[in-house]
Amino acid sequence: MSFQVEHTDVGAYALGLLEADDRRAFEAHLRGCGVCRAELGEMGALAEALSGVDPAEAEPPGEPARPPAPVIDLVRRKQARDRRVRRVAYAAGAAAAAALFRAGVGVGTTLGGDDEQKPPPQAQAIVGERHQATDAGTGASGTVGLVNKKWGTQISFELAKVKGPLKCHLEAVSTSGARTVVGGWRVPAPGYGVPGSPKPLTMQGATALSRDEISRFQVVVDGGGTLLTIPV
Known part of the structure; x- marks a missing residue:
């Protein structure tokens, strides 16, 4: 029975680990998801490198060859790590932007190197x-x-x-x-x-x-x- 398609299926699809129904469902999802298409391109080189690896045990007739379990675990860990890195980078960038916005006025007034902010110059009463x-x-x-x-x-x-x-x-x-x-x-x-x-x-x-x-x-x-x- 086909399961719900997720972004994390990219690695399994690249390595040929999805069942037929799930593969078709993911391919339909792939046509409308630029993120998955980009990640699939990155996984292509890994899939080619693993295509020549012999399985540890023979698979039953009609079943696609599966990479060894440690390789599958490695791919899944890499995907989870990449997602965590992206979330942390986004949060850090947002926090830095917010801090810069809050400090913008202070930065502008301290560029001259003075410890204390200088009051704005007052308009002169005499002109001309x-x-x-x-x-x-x-x-x-x-x-x-x-x-x-x-x-x-x-x-x-x-x-x-x-x-x-x-x-x-x-x-x-x-x-x-x-x-x-x-x-x-x-x-x-x-x-x-x-x-x-x-x-x-x-x-x-x-x-x-x-x-x-x-x-x-x-x-x-x-x-x-x-x-x-x-x-x-």
């Missing part, structure tokens, strides 16, 4: 063409960044060493003396860039003046007085 100045009288210091645009000039601004409370605004002054307000703000106590409040004021603004039309920027106190002039 930079100009800086400090007023000797008020002590205020500031920096502007200019980016020329089709519509005018994009402006980034930083102000420090200013004590509050104050209300101020930034003006762009053209080469002809025309003034344009870029933006205004309130300076609370104690101020910006001073003891107790070390962070500077940062802001973004714009003017319709082109870069070539601007001669300077001025920080003006509401109600009168100039804290800082930044020539550009």
Whole structure:
């Protein structure tokens, strides 16, 4: 009676150990199984090498010659060992891939050789063409960044060493003396860039003046007085 066809029948089929019904069933299975066809190709050389081995005892008439029992056991052990090796290799590969995925971020941050991860660089508040100045009288210091645009000039601004409370605004002054307000703000106590409040004021603004039309920027106190002039 024919038994259920399995992948492990490749060795028995290559050595002619299957009965007629089982051989036909395996051949039908072989047509749709690429794994068995590949393994059968590997077993072909072994089958040819064993084809000339005399059996230990004569087989009854009509029965195919069978290799000695130790050879059959050797083939079966080899198949079982190969299957175990494939399972172990697959599991190890999956585990390594998972470990690499989990460690990916850490690997990327330690390639520089530092023991500690470096924080990502912070975006600078000032972009474009930079100009800086400090007023000797008020002590205020500031920096502007200019980016020329089709519509005018994009402006980034930083102000420090200013004590509050104050209300101020930034003006762009053209080469002809025309003034344009870029933006205004309130300076609370104690101020910006001073003891107790070390962070500077940062802001973004714009003017319709082109870069070539601007001669300077001025920080003006509401109600009168100039804290800082930044020539550009």
